[in-house]
Amino acid sequence: MELSFTQGRWNYESWGGFDPISSSNAKPPGVELWAVFDVPQHHIDASWKNLTHTLSGLFCASINFLESTATYSTPEWSFPPASGNVRYGTLPCEAVCTENLTPWLKLLPCRDKAGIALLLDRPSLYRGFYHSQRGRCVLAKSSSVYLLLDRGLVAELKFPNKENGKSAANGLTSENFWSNPSFELSVNPDRIFLEESSSHSKSLSILYMFQVEKYSESEPFDIGLMWKVPVAWLCQQTPLHASRFLMGSGNERGAIAISLKSTQFTEGFMSANSKDGSCELRVDVFQVVPWYVKVYFHSLRVFVDQQPRAVSDFIEKIHVSPSKDKMSPGVMEVVLKLPCRVNTAALTIEFDKGFLRIDEYPPDANQGFDIPSAIISFPNFHASMVFLEDDSLNRSPLLSKFQEKCPVMSYTEVLLVPLTTPDFSMPYNVITIKCTVFALYFGSLLNVLQRRVAEEERFLKAKAAKKTGRLPLLLSKLSAKLRGSGINQD
Amino acid sequence: MEKVKKKIGSFSFWNWVTASIIFRLILIYFPKNLNLSSRPEVSTPLTSFRRLAEGYWLKQSFMSPYAGSMYHGSPLLLSLLGPLTINSLVSVIADVVSAMLIRATGQNLRLAYLRSLESLDLVKQIEVSEFLFSGDIAALIYLCNPFTIVACVGLSTSPIENMAVILCLYGACSRLIPLAAFGWVIATHLSLYPAILIIPVIFLLGCGPDSPPRKLFLQRHQQKEVLNQSKLPPRFSWGPVIHFAFWAFLWSVYVLVLCGISLKQFGGLWEMFKSTYGFILTVEDLSPNIGVLWYFFAEVFEFFRNFFLIVFHVNILFMILPLAIRLRHRPCYLAFVYVAICSMLKSYPSVGDSALYLGLLGWFVNELADMQFSLFLFCGYVGVSLLSPVMHNLWIWRGTGNANFYFATAMVYACLQIVLVVEGVSAMLNHDRKLRNLITGKPQDAKS
Numbered sequence: 001m002e003l004s005f006t007q008g009r010w011n012y013e014s015w016g017g018f019d020p021i022s023s024s025n026a027k028p029p030g031v032e033l034w035a036v037f038d039v040p041q042h043h044i045d046a047s048w049k050n051l052t053h054t055l056s057g058l059f060c061a062s063i064n065f066l067e068s069t070a071t072y073s074t075p076e077w078s079f080p081p082a083s084g085n086v087r088y089g090t091l092p093c094e095a096v097c098t099e100n101l102t103p104w105l106k107l108l109p110c111r112d113k114a115g116i117a118l119l120l121d122r123p124s125l126y127r128g129f130y131h132s133q134r135g136r137c138v139l140a141k142s143s144s145v146y147l148l149l150d151r152g153l154v155a156e157l158k159f160p161n162k163e164n165g166k167s168a169a170n171g172l173t174s175e176n177f178w179s180n181p182s183f184e185l186s187v188n189p190d191r192i193f194l195e196e197s198s199s200h201s202k203s204l205s206i207l208y209m210f211q212v213e214k215y216s217e218s219e220p221f222d223i224g225l226m227w228k229v230p231v232a233w234l235c236q237q238t239p240l241h242a243s244r245f246l247m248g249s250g251n252e253r254g255a256i257a258i259s260l261k262s263t264q265f266t267e268g269f270m271s272a273n274s275k276d277g278s279c280e281l282r283v284d285v286f287q288v289v290p291w292y293v294k295v296y297f298h299s300l301r302v303f304v305d306q307q308p309r310a311v312s313d314f315i316e317k318i319h320v321s322p323s324k325d326k327m328s329p330g331v332m333e334v335v336l337k338l339p340c341r342v343n344t345a346a347l348t349i350e351f352d353k354g355f356l357r358i359d360e361y362p363p364d365a366n367q368g369f370d371i372p373s374a375i376i377s378f379p380n381f382h383a384s385m386v387f388l389e390d391d392s393l394n395r396s397p398l399l400s401k402f403q404e405k406c407p408v409m410s411y412t413e414v415l416l417v418p419l420t421t422p423d424f425s426m427p428y429n430v431i432t433i434k435c436t437v438f439a440l441y442f443g444s445l446l447n448v449l450q451r452r453v454a455e456e457e458r459f460l461k462a463k464a465a466k467k468t469g470r471l472p473l474l475l476s477k478l479s480a481k482l483r484g485s486g487i488n489q490d
Numbered sequence: 491m492e493k494v495k496k497k498i499g500s501f502s503f504w505n506w507v508t509a510s511i512i513f514r515l516i517l518i519y520f521p522k523n524l525n526l527s528s529r530p531e532v533s534t535p536l537t538s539f540r541r542l543a544e545g546y547w548l549k550q551s552f553m554s555p556y557a558g559s560m561y562h563g564s565p566l567l568l569s570l571l572g573p574l575t576i577n578s579l580v581s582v583i584a585d586v587v588s589a590m591l592i593r594a595t596g597q598n599l600r601l602a603y604l605r606s607l608e609s610l611d612l613v614k615q616i617e618v619s620e621f622l623f624s625g626d627i628a629a630l631i632y633l634c635n636p637f638t639i640v641a642c643v644g645l646s647t648s649p650i651e652n653m654a655v656i657l658c659l660y661g662a663c664s665r666l667i668p669l670a671a672f673g674w675v676i677a678t679h680l681s682l683y684p685a686i687l688i689i690p691v692i693f694l695l696g697c698g699p700d701s702p703p704r705k706l707f708l709q710r711h712q713q714k715e716v717l718n719q720s721k722l723p724p725r726f727s728w729g730p731v732i733h734f735a736f737w738a739f740l741w742s743v744y745v746l747v748l749c750g751i752s753l754k755q756f757g758g759l760w761e762m763f764k765s766t767y768g769f770i771l772t773v774e775d776l777s778p779n780i781g782v783l784w785y786f787f788a789e790v791f792e793f794f795r796n797f798f799l800i801v802f803h804v805n806i807l808f809m810i811l812p813l814a815i816r817l818r819h820r821p822c823y824l825a826f827v828y829v830a831i832c833s834m835l836k837s838y839p840s841v842g843d844s845a846l847y848l849g850l851l852g853w854f855v856n857e858l859a860d861m862q863f864s865l866f867l868f869c870g871y872v873g874v875s876l877l878s879p880v881m882h883n884l885w886i887w888r889g890t891g892n893a894n895f896y897f898a899t900a901m902v903y904a905c906l907q908i909v910l911v912v913e914g915v916s917a918m919l920n921h922d923r924k925l926r927n928l929i930t931g932k933p934q935d936a937k938s
Contacts, residue, residue: 250887253528294560296540298547322548322558325774330558355776357788420886422893427789430897434786437901438805441834441908445809448916449816 001035003055003063007096009413012242016235017410019205020384020402021148023238028373028411030092031063037085048072048087059103065091070291073331076319078286078375088288092370092414147189147208147223153233182231186224190214193387193399207387207399237263239281240338240345242376244412251420253352256295258285258374258412260338260345279340282316285347287374289330291323292354293417297332299350305343314338314345325354353419361421368418373411381408503593503626510633511586517643518578526644531878534838535775536562536681539571539645546572554756556765559774564680565752565762566745567647581642584649588849589629591653591660596625596853598663599822602699603856610702610710612928621856628852635849636875641842648842651680655846658687659825662694667730670695671737679745682770683832686806689814690828693821695730700820702925710929773799773837778886778896780878781839782904785897806835816919823857823918826850827911834907841875844907854918861917863909870906874899 010026017023035051037044049067056064066072072089079086189208196204212221240260248254260283289295302314316335323330338345382405460480517524527533527540535541545561546568548554555561555568574580600623632638641648654677661670670691677684750759769775776788783802790798809831817824826847833843851858878899884891 251889252886291559294558296544296560298544320548320551320553322553322560324557325559355778355784355788357776357792359792420893422785422788426894427791430785430789433901434782437782437904437908438802440905441911442805442808444908444912445915446812448912448919449812451916451919 001033001051003031003033003059005031005059005061005094005096005100010411012238012410014235017238017241018236018381018408019148020404020406023406023408023410026411028090028092029414030090030094030096030370030372031061031066032090033063033066034079034086034088036079037087041085044085044087045069052089060099061094062091069328070326071329073288073321073329075286075331075333077317077333077335078284078377090288090372092372147185147210147225149206149208153231153235182227182229184226184228186222186226196386205385234264238376238408238410239263239378239381240283240342240376242374242410242412244374244415246415246417247348251353251418253350254417255299255348255350256287256289256371256415257346257348258287258376260342260376262343280337281340281342282378282380283336283338283345284377284379285332285334285336285374286377287332289323289332289351289371290369291325291327291329292356292369292419293330293351293371294323294354295330295332295349295351297322297349299348301348302336303344303346303348304338305345353417355420355422358422358424358427361424365421365424366418368416371415371417373414375409375411377407377409379407382406503630506630507586507589507633510639511582514582514585514639514642517639518582524643526640527646529640529644529879530778530882531780531841532640532644533646534779534840535777536770536838537646537648537651537840537842539647542567542571542647554753554761556756556761562766562769563647564766565749567650567680569752571647578643578645581645581649584653585633585638585642588649588653588656589633591656592632592849592852593625593629595656595660595663595822596623596628598625599699599853600624600856602701606701610706610925610929612925624853624855627855628849631852632845632849635845637841637848638845641840641845646840646842647680648840648845651677651684652842652846652849654680655684655687655829658684658691659694659822662691662734663699663822665695665730667695667733668737668741671734672741675738675741675745679742681836682767683806683836684829686810686828686832687825689810690821690825691734692731693814693818693824695734696726696728697819697821700822703819703922706922706926706929709926713929770837771799771803775838778882778893778900779838779840780900780903781834781836782897782900783837785893785900802835806831813915817915820918822850823854826854827915830907830911830914834904834911851914854914857921858914858917860920862913867906867910867913870902870909874903874906878903 004027006027006029009029012026017026033052033055035048037047039047052063052066056062066089071091072087075086075088079088185208187210190211191209193207193209194204195206210221210223214221239262241263242258242260244256244258246254247257297320300311300318302309302311304314314336316337317333318335319331319333321328321331332349334347336345336347384405385402387399387402460477463480464477527538533539541561542563544558545555545563548557548561549568549572555565561568571580600621604621638649654673656673658670658673658677661667661673674684674687674691677687746759749762753759753762773783773787776784778784786798787795810828813824813827817827829843829850830847833839833847836843878896881891881895881899885893885896
């Protein structure tokens with residue numbers, strides 16, 4: 001099970017997408033929850049409902065909105081461990097605030113009075129561009145702070161830009177890494193880890209570890225990094241940069257487009273595999289749309305290098321679970337096989353906007369509705385970092401985490417879809433006007449049908465007047481009427 | 491909307507037909523995309539071709555066509571129309587066939603009317619020579635009606651539904667019982683509402699086409715003191731009706747078996763009924779259309795939803811009996827009134843439904859010559875057809891209007907249809923009264 005609260009969007013372009021942090025830790029905005037269940041198939045939905053309610057109570061968030069079938073989905077391939085037993089739900093517009101931070105801190109032994117939680121200063125935390133809390137904590141025996149210099153930065157430091165006027169390779173080694181012309185660390189690291197060779201890049205990341213227990217009240221632990229010269233580096237990106245946007249205007253229909261652009265990584269990858277005749281880049285796309293965005297799956301189009309191409313050429317597998325009105329969202333899982341030299345690729349799909357009843361609109365109806373992030377993953381690439389460790393007994397859980405092989409994943413943007421709203425102030429007016437129209441129809445048609453000619457009425461009255469006595473009079477009237485409806489057809 | 495033409499003009503009937511076909515083909519192959527298929531007045535969730543394409547794609551991908559809430563039509567249409575790329579030509583052919591059938595039925599009705607006037611000896615008193623060819627007029631009204639053209643070009647399945655209804659009426663008028671049963675079964679299968687046409691069909695098969703009330707014939711012959719049985723209209727005969735019931739049963743079993751085979755692994759017939767008839771009856775989709783139910787069910791509270799659903803559907807059912815009692819001697823006119831009421835009160839109306847009853851109105855130009863408010867209705871229809879797209883644009887595309895604007899035009903349209911139905915029934919009953927007065931020799935009292 002994994003639950004995450006995120007505010008802000010991970011900027012894949014500036015902050016990279018290939019390392020374990022960006023790949024498995026960067027999460028979509030809002031709340032994301034996915035869980036694998038061990039119970040029989042027909043119990044899974046009930047278990048999911050219990051789970052959402054429990055988590056909602058634990059974390060003071062409205063995760064219980066995920067209980068209705070219209071908000072969660074069952075992906076088939078995108079979460080490899082177990083297909084059919086996975087349930088996935090997100091709330092893209094859930095705002096994360098200090099109220100949500102408090103229950104997390106309650107899980108820590110010392111709450112926010114001591115330990116790592118002291119670092120979580122609320123005003124500064126929420127002022128940042130991106131912060132995320134994820135429920136997958138591992139217990140560590142001792143607390144340490146890690147500083148990761150990623151591959152791009154290491155490459156930049158080892159071979160600094162010639163324009164700065166510096167000489168070539170500084171001859172940096174792992175020992176004196178913290179004292180070098182580019183930056184200065186205020187505290188010396190206790191241990192340094194070097195990454196083992198990576199298949200995707202020339203330079204290797206370096207991990208500094210600082211043990212907190214060495215410090216105390218008298219010698220506080222204050223780590224600082226000062227840049228001596230301006231250094232700009234490019235973090236390693238995902239093979240293709242994914243972004244998603246809406247097309248079309250008006251409140252009737254539109255189209256969702258997922259665009260994949262090659263990054264500098266792809267060029268490197270290309271040159272590495274140029275010997276291969278047919279090299280293919282596999283991209284998995286997983287997208288969930290709510291039911292009121294009615295997607296036409298037959299209008300799926302693929303554009304490669306800005307040319308429309310046949311769908312069957314590039315889509316290896318597609319699994320579609322169409323949305324049912326008010327019951328379940330629409331799920332689309334696509335496996336694309338793109339040529340390695342691809343420049344840009346795009347998937348477009350058209351949709352119609354649905355119309356909701358007035359009680360289905362949220363309080364701010366004119367803001368619009370959110371389409372949750374799509375997950376683009378590259379199963380051929382694994383974002384993992386293996387660090388050389390001499391002491392295999394004291395395996396740090398963080399390093400074990402880094403070594404986990406998980407596919408490179410990135411999340412696209414959340415889309416805001418404005419839907420037309422009816423006039424919320426009008427229920428009584430609409431009902432009364434409509435019923436007036438119906439009464440008009442009903443009354444006038446019946447009136448025309450049973451209208452009698454004046455002289456026929458006189459004839460009937462005259463006939464009735466001939467009879468005497470009350471009862472015979474009534475009887476004769478009744479029989480005249482019956483006969484009248486039978487014979488007098490005009 | 492009555493286009494009463496005294497003369498067809500210098501063009502003959504066939505010239506008009508060819509001109510309308512050419513006009514349709516021009517519109518279909520127009521280079522610029524007219525976007526008619528996305529207009530809510532033309533395509534509804536039931537008749538939209540785009541949804542049919544989606545249902546067809548789902549079926550080709552080995553999923554049930556009703557899997558998403560996209561397609562709500564018949565699986566037979568999927569097999570027929572799904573693979574066709576030039577789908578608009580099917581609608582053109584359906585329109586032409588419907589027009590021909592309307593013409594044939596109209597000629598049938600006109601001959602029956604003349605015959606009945608002869609047997610009533612009213613030929614001299616009513617200017618028979620001025621009688622218009624109601625069959626030709628009705629066919630031309632159907633073909634040249636902008637509503638029909640838009641429904642044909644705009645990629646909807648309404649022309650096919652209309653063709654089924656007209657086939658049923660033609661078969662019943664011409665005593666082709668298997669054809670009538672086929673038309674009725676297909677029309678009911680495609681959209682639920684033509685089921686109520688079984689009553690006029692029974693009357694048509696039992697008594698024959700429209701004629702003045704039986705009582706008039708009796709009165710006339712009482713005056714003459716000659717009882718010539720051959721001149722009286724025949725009494726109600728149950729033979730054809732039983733024949734029709736048998737054929738209807740056969741055709742419905744056949745259709746259900748075909749649907750069951752095509753949906754065998756996707757949930758079977760129950761799934762089909764839930765997605766088609768259930769969808770029609772529960773009004774799940776609230777997309778705007780030219781009817782009035784969408785806004786109502788968007789605004790009504792959840793608690794009263796079922797109650798109002800029942801009220802609106804019973805409104806159609808309730809009128810069946812009084813109309814049948816009053817108009818049983820005129821089954822074709824009864825069918826016209828039923829079709830008009832259904833088009834007005836159905837869950838997802840479109841202009842294709844209006845095109846049907848406006849075409850059928852042409853059969854009765856002779857009897858309804860004295861209809862009140864005809865100019866008002868004509869101008870009303872023109873006005874609503876012009877204003878409704880404007881209001882829709884204001885609301886959905888520009889965002890400067892409100893849902894109320896569009897709903898107001900839909901309400902006006904409903905009121906116009908109500909006036910048409912009520913005045914039409916009134917005019918027909920007045921016509922019968924006029925005949926009666928002519929026979930009994932009383933002074934003309936058209937209005938009472």
